[in-house]
Amino acid sequence: MSGTTDGGGGTALPEDAAARLARLEQENAELRARLASAGQPVLVAAAPPAPPRERHRGRAATAVVLVVLGALLAPVAVIAAWGERTLTDTDRYVATVGPLASDPTIQSAVAGRLTDVVMEQIDVDAILGTVVDGLEQQGVGPRATDALGQLGGPLTSGVESFVRRAADNVVSSSAFEDAWVQANRVAHEQLVATMQGQGGELLQIGQDGQLTIQLSGMIDLLKQRLVDRGLGIAARIPEVNATFTVMQTSQLVQVQNRYAQLVALGTWLPWISLGLLAAGVLVARHKARTLVVAGLALAAGMVLLAVGLAIARGIYLDALQDVVLRLDAAEVLFDQVVSFLRVTLRTVGVLGLVVALVAYLGGGSASARSLRAGAGRGFSRLRDYGEGRGVTTGPVGDWLGRYRTLVRVAIIAVAALVLLLAGSPTPRLVIGTALVAGVLIAVLEVVARPPRPDDDAALAAPRSPDAVQPSH
Numbered sequence: 001m002s003g004t005t006d007g008g009g010g011t012a013l014p015e016d017a018a019a020r021l022a023r024l025e026q027e028n029a030e031l032r033a034r035l036a037s038a039g040q041p042v043l044v045a046a047a048p049p050a051p052p053r054e055r056h057r058g059r060a061a062t063a064v065v066l067v068v069l070g071a072l073l074a075p076v077a078v079i080a081a082w083g084e085r086t087l088t089d090t091d092r093y094v095a096t097v098g099p100l101a102s103d104p105t106i107q108s109a110v111a112g113r114l115t116d117v118v119m120e121q122i123d124v125d126a127i128l129g130t131v132v133d134g135l136e137q138q139g140v141g142p143r144a145t146d147a148l149g150q151l152g153g154p155l156t157s158g159v160e161s162f163v164r165r166a167a168d169n170v171v172s173s174s175a176f177e178d179a180w181v182q183a184n185r186v187a188h189e190q191l192v193a194t195m196q197g198q199g200g201e202l203l204q205i206g207q208d209g210q211l212t213i214q215l216s217g218m219i220d221l222l223k224q225r226l227v228d229r230g231l232g233i234a235a236r237i238p239e240v241n242a243t244f245t246v247m248q249t250s251q252l253v254q255v256q257n258r259y260a261q262l263v264a265l266g267t268w269l270p271w272i273s274l275g276l277l278a279a280g281v282l283v284a285r286h287k288a289r290t291l292v293v294a295g296l297a298l299a300a301g302m303v304l305l306a307v308g309l310a311i312a313r314g315i316y317l318d319a320l321q322d323v324v325l326r327l328d329a330a331e332v333l334f335d336q337v338v339s340f341l342r343v344t345l346r347t348v349g350v351l352g353l354v355v356a357l358v359a360y361l362g363g364g365s366a367s368a369r370s371l372r373a374g375a376g377r378g379f380s381r382l383r384d385y386g387e388g389r390g391v392t393t394g395p396v397g398d399w400l401g402r403y404r405t406l407v408r409v410a411i412i413a414v415a416a417l418v419l420l421l422a423g424s425p426t427p428r429l430v431i432g433t434a435l436v437a438g439v440l441i442a443v444l445e446v447v448a449r450p451p452r453p454d455d456d457a458a459l460a461a462p463r464s465p466d467a468v469q470p471s472h
Contacts, residue, residue, distance in 0.1 A: 059283055063290055066280030070273050071297035075305035077269040078348060082341040084266020087259070090188045092340065094181060100336055101180035109329035110244060111167040114215065114222050117242040118163050122233060159231075166225050170218070179217055215242045288363035295356030302349030309338065309345075343426060350427040351419070354434045379445040393447045400448035407448075411440050 085092050100106045170176055219242060226234035277294045284290035313334055320330050361368055386392065393400070400407060415437040419425055 056285060059285055063280045063284035066276050066283065067290065067294050067297060070276030070280060070294070071301045073269065073273040073276065074298055074301040074348065075308070075345075077265075077273040078302070078305060078344050079341065080262065080265040080269045082266075082338075082344055084263050086337075086340070087192065088263060090185060093188045094185050096337060096340060097184050098181045100333065101177040103332055103336075105326075105328050105332045107168075107171040107176075109326045110215075110218070111164065111171045112326070113242070113244055114167045114170070114219060115160065115164045117215065117219060118167075118222060118226070118234065118237060119160055121237040122159060122163075162229075162231065163222075163226065166229060166231075167222055170222050170225055175221065176218065179221065183217060215244050286364075288359050289365075291359035292356045292363065295352040295354070295359060298352030299349045299356070300352075302345045302352065305345045306342070306349075309341065313338075340424075343424075346427045347425050347430055350430045351425075354430060358434075376445070379442070382446050383449070393449060397447050397449035398451075400444060401450050404444065404448045407444055408441060411437050411444070 086096060087093075216239060219237075223234045223237055277298065281287055281290045281294055316334055317327060317331055320327060324330050361371065415433050418433050419430060422429055
């Protein structure tokens, strides 16, 4: 075969190589032209992927910082929101302290306090001395008056027992519960005034951080009960300024001094924390994966808050060990006051786990895709089983199949609105809403009929101009 040799003595090339190359280029151009005229896409070799850019690393670092800040602020935000709600919402405050009226430990502590106040106003020795003086003036012998004077101790003990039984009956009655709730409802306005530094008559904060409630109304109730039972001297008990300590901690004085800041933090800090978490997810390249991390971080923050609350409870009770007479009552008071805080942290923790689970199931990991594929095959078999026995969703199923994604988004949006608009969300509400949404999406996958290839072809095929028109 003839050929040419380059000047350097290299390998010889065929003489028609240039002609062959030109012919190949011409055929390639003609093929592209025919594909373009037929409306077919022309495949072009993809360029090799560009190396990772520095901005991708910057986005990842920014996302990590935002998620970490949001997770760290979440426990503080929960505490601030709970404090602000308890201080400013009368219904929440009454719902917090109202159940204390029916607690046996608190009833016993209040009854003991009422008994002490009444006994301070009843001087049995003075009354007995008056009786002895009267008998002596009437000529009663000294042996009788001396014997009567020896009854001071037993008589005082008997009167105290009588008053205590009456106090126990008072605090266990429905009238006491009504008086307790009503007093606390009215007193909440005084609490807000006290926090604002305006003072108050029913609720007061002392210099040592004692949050007290006035017992004057309950003492009046006890006085009337004693008179009705025959202890007439109780009617002469004057109006006394007696209080019952609801909480004692030096932090209350700081709260009073920082009331305005606490209200602002309780209002805005939860939104700031959620905003940081949402911004971290939006900035991240792998949004589903970052959403899983954000949900787990939020749940972990609530676990840390629960641990911190348990530690604070122990520190609080240890500080009151030698300060209060009834440490068991202080324990019950603490647990009841932070009851809504515990509910809130559990709710937020469960919500974080639910968000992480949903993000994982909707993510692009191999395990998530495998789970979705398996579920899809199961739904398809169930749908085919029903259609094989004449159970079909008809046009509704066809419509749901075309707009399946839109219906999914609507279900998730409604579930989110239920949680956002709930006045007091609870873990039960979060779990229940998630389960209902999951069941609805599962029903959607079964009912929705995917578009069939023959239907798509019929819709995409152009209408023939030679089609036979129906006769009239």
